[in-house]
Amino acid sequence: MDGSGDVDGFIELDGVEKVFRVRRRTGRWRREVREVRAVDGISFRVPRGAMVGYIGPNGAGKSTTIKMLTGVLTPSGGRIRVAGTDPSRERVRLARRIGVVFGQRTTLWWDLPLRESYVLVRRLYRVPEARWRANLERCVELLELGALLDVPVRQLSLGQRMRGDIAAALLHDPEVLYLDEPTIGLDVVSKARVREFLRNVNAERGVTVLLTTHDLTDIEQLCDRVMVIDHGRLVYDGGLEGLHRVGGSERVLVVDLEREAEPIRVEGARPVRVEGPRQWLAFPAGASAAPLVARIAAEYPLVDLSVREPDIEDVIARMYERGAAVRGGGEDAPSRAVDAGDVPTA
Ligand SMILES: Nc1ncnc2c1ncn2[C@@H]1O[C@H](COP(=O)(O)OP(=O)(O)OP(=O)(O)O)[C@@H](O)[C@H]1O
Numbered sequence: 001m002d003g004s005g006d007v008d009g010f011i012e013l014d015g016v017e018k019v020f021r022v023r024r025r026t027g028r029w030r031r032e033v034r035e036v037r038a039v040d041g042i043s044f045r046v047p048r049g050a051m052v053g054y055i056g057p058n059g060a061g062k063s064t065t066i067k068m069l070t071g072v073l074t075p076s077g078g079r080i081r082v083a084g085t086d087p088s089r090e091r092v093r094l095a096r097r098i099g100v101v102f103g104q105r106t107t108l109w110w111d112l113p114l115r116e117s118y119v120l121v122r123r124l125y126r127v128p129e130a131r132w133r134a135n136l137e138r139c140v141e142l143l144e145l146g147a148l149l150d151v152p153v154r155q156l157s158l159g160q161r162m163r164g165d166i167a168a169a170l171l172h173d174p175e176v177l178y179l180d181e182p183t184i185g186l187d188v189v190s191k192a193r194v195r196e197f198l199r200n201v202n203a204e205r206g207v208t209v210l211l212t213t214h215d216l217t218d219i220e221q222l223c224d225r226v227m228v229i230d231h232g233r234l235v236y237d238g239g240l241e242g243l244h245r246v247g248g249s250e251r252v253l254v255v256d257l258e259r260e261a262e263p264i265r266v267e268g269a270r271p272v273r274v275e276g277p278r279q280w281l282a283f284p285a286g287a288s289a290a291p292l293v294a295r296i297a298a299e300y301p302l303v304d305l306s307v308r309e310p311d312i313e314d315v316i317a318r319m320y321e322r323g324a325a326v327r328g329g330g331e332d333a334p335s336r337a338v339d340a341g342d343v344p345t346a
Helices: 062-070 091-095 114-125 129-142 158-170 188-205 216-222 240-247 290-299 312-326
Strands: 011-025 031-046 051-055 077-082 098-102 176-180 208-212 225-230 233-238 250-257 270-275 278-284 302-308
Touching: 011 062, 031 062, 031 077, 031 225, 031 233, 051 062, 051 188, 051 216, 062 077, 062 091, 062 098, 062 176, 062 208, 098 158, 114 129, 114 158, 129 158, 129 188, 158 176, 158 188, 176 188, 188 208, 188 216, 208 216, 216 240, 225 240, 225 312, 233 240, 233 312, 240 312, 250 290, 290 302
Parallel strands: 051 208, 051 225, 098 176, 176 208
Antiparallel strands: 011 031, 011 077, 225 233, 250 278, 250 302, 270 278
């Protein structure tokens, strides 16, 4: 380690921009060059050891940010430091200090058994044998990979492959882990296992984690802080509860009763739908579901229930609506990041 990357700003972005120039055919001989501002002046600091969510709608600029943080893309403007280094200038050196997992594609060798992929990772990063072995043993145990080590990657289920990918990203002891949709497409049990493991890696090894996800439960269970990006700009930076408050978002309790009944009336929730014995009740996303569940269970013949999180898209849309309302109907998007408990201001 070079001693750089102080506590306040292990990952630092100052006014970072990324503009893509896209050529488009507009006629037989004519080409038009269009600029896409994927990232439009983003600044933030992430301290060492933090676990931060980085969320936003499709096309918001999340992957582009992560690619700049790994050095794969060079910013068009602004300044990035990760662990004291400039990622695009010192990409190879930085690669030894970061791990990356893309949920939508694997970094493992498709035709090789997992075990051999891990040997290749060791050679690629020149990880000392003893350290590699210790890391592998730990990942195998915590991610329950033992029975899968001799299975070719192509034969693994999505959840198994994801666990395999996460292990591969950690064998060289990275100080930073970028996770792009690490729970996408996983079943409930696999999601829980992956989250538990990530929590552990962050808490015990102090790995700094930046997590991109469409699943707000990932954020709720893993991150104290969430940054929201939209149209290449940071529009919120704070706690998840604050985001729900700013967005006025609601979660939905799906209740299965023994039989059809009148819409459930209970304080703190409003009925939104009834279909036979199943009912849907909305309640503020920042509130706990536990007292509601207790009241419903005491008064109604409850069989089963589940809680649905609001969509990120919905939360952001509501945030804009409220921001516009607060500013007296301004048509612009919130132009700077707002903090927990705050509302967007111009
Ligand atoms: N190589 C590229 N060339 C041109 N435009 C690009 C390129 N990469 C990304 N973009 C554009 O930049 C914008 C941001 O894309 P990016 O992939 O960063 O979004 P995202 O937030 O990761 O979205 P998703 O959740 O869908 O993955 C989009 O409009 C996208 O079309």
